[in-house]
Amino acid sequence: MKLAVSIGDPNGIGPAIALLGHEKLRAFCRPLYLVHPKLIQHAADLLGIKVPDDFDTHAPSCAPCPVTPGQISAEAGAYSFASFTQGVRLCQEGLADALLTLPIHKTAWQKAGIGYKGHTDALRDFFKQEAIMMLGCEKLFVGLFTEHIPLRHVPKAVEKERLVDFLKRFEEETKARKIGVLGLNPHAGDGGVLGSEERIIEAAIAEADGGRGVFEGPLVPDVAFTPAMRKRFTYYVAMYHDQGLAPLKALYFDESINVSLNLPILRVSVDHGTAFDIAYRADQTISLQSYLQAARYAAEKVSAKSGARR
């Protein structure tokens, strides 16, 4: 399995993760790093480590940028975007089976004049398809029905047709046999006393499920993630960003990954940022958990798919 790895912002912890995680990745896939040999060598020198001999690189179609630890720069923004788009291209051309993205810095992208808020946003535009953001780990995955919008816009975004469509795609992509769908209001509206959006959610669940018993809900949000409920569900659909991600990150912060569903390519990502504050610092330890989980998830999906094709 060939895994394209975009390097992320060179001034953050992306290069260190790629270098330190290489051996573990090699155990189950063939990583292909979208970075100039010169740049990764510079990063390795700053980190005081060696670039592994079998560290396969594929340079993005731009000049390498200097590494300036912890700095927000337009060059680094442009470089991380080029690395990312190169990875997308390799997947489209069948030269890689999946893309693992290391963290970019949003302000660096802005400085470089890149008009996307992040990877997912860019992927939506590249493919003109409604990518679904799912975060989690093998114990708990949460799909986000709404994502980066102000909380005050969330209630009106709960529309039946859009939700039916979302639920169907989420099921199709995850192949989950049981999916918990959260309500919107405290106590899931408590029979209408605390909000009425649950009627829309109920109707959407009924239509997407068609009596098959795959979808359950609207679940009472504050008790949806208790230990007893997590025995019943591994896959959840949250109505908004923090509803799903706060419980997920309270429970499984280090091991969580980010998966883009409903796209022509398989893209996974670490669930953390560039961590400029600890980048290239000898006194800081960088967790590889999310990175390795993301790579493993991609490897499993690819092998399941090729198994299904046979």
Added chain:
Amino acid sequence: MKLAVSIGDPNGIGPAIALLGHEKLRAFCRPLYLVHPKLIQHAADLLGIKVPDDFDTHAPSCAPCPVTPGQISAEAGAYSFASFTQGVRLCQEGLADALLTLPIHKTAWQKAGIGYKGHTDALRDFFKQEAIMMLGCEKLFVGLFTEHIPLRHVPKAVEKERLVDFLKRFEEETKARKIGVLGLNPHAGDGGVLGSEERIIEAAIAEADGGRGVFEGPLVPDVAFTPAMRKRFTYYVAMYHDQGLAPLKALYFDESINVSLNLPILRVSVDHGTAFDIAYRADQTISLQSYLQAARYAAEKVSAKSGARR
């Protein structure tokens, strides 16, 4: 320390908890159960257990009602309300140091013509004071700035003066030396791109804190409860119900309790409902964790207060 225990809905798990938890409670306080001896005897017979010899009761000022396991009834609703108000009275008259309430059933209260949504709502009205709802356990407490309102009403409820007042009272009541205040929007508004209520929250924090460094925020909601953040904060203020309670219950469901702050009496409660589905069933185990934690919390607060008075 004398602890008044209101019995909750007699058809739920309240009487079983009082009976089964008695010996453990006796180890650190003097419980006084607000229930007729005849009613608790009936409950004990149904449960096939004995009423302990030193089970002190103080009958509410109403007739005892029959116990009908798992049934919603007006009589049971009226009885649980009478038991509760009796407990409030004992605390007001100094005959008890704190009140521990066992769960009531909201619909049973409605059937009995009681116009309150629950204990906290009633306490607000009795004392004409803005009770603060705090839930949690010794590892993590969350105060709720807004509670039982539809999510769509939450953003406009974030008003500076009300929040300043809430923060001051929360600090005064908890004596916490560090309090994390959550933002409202994803990524705490991300500099205004994802909502602007964080500016109000920021201003309220600045005013309540006055440069003392007690309050911190607005915290990014989805990462406020990660293990690293929980090392920094034990006390949090959430802007809305599920923002605070979903992470809390994901982490510490069984041991969580409910505390009413900012009232002339000290009132604690279990953080679960009447559990009609398992009430009086020999094949079901009832967790006493939340009950015992609530009693212990009350005992500690009372002893801290009397220590301060000396």
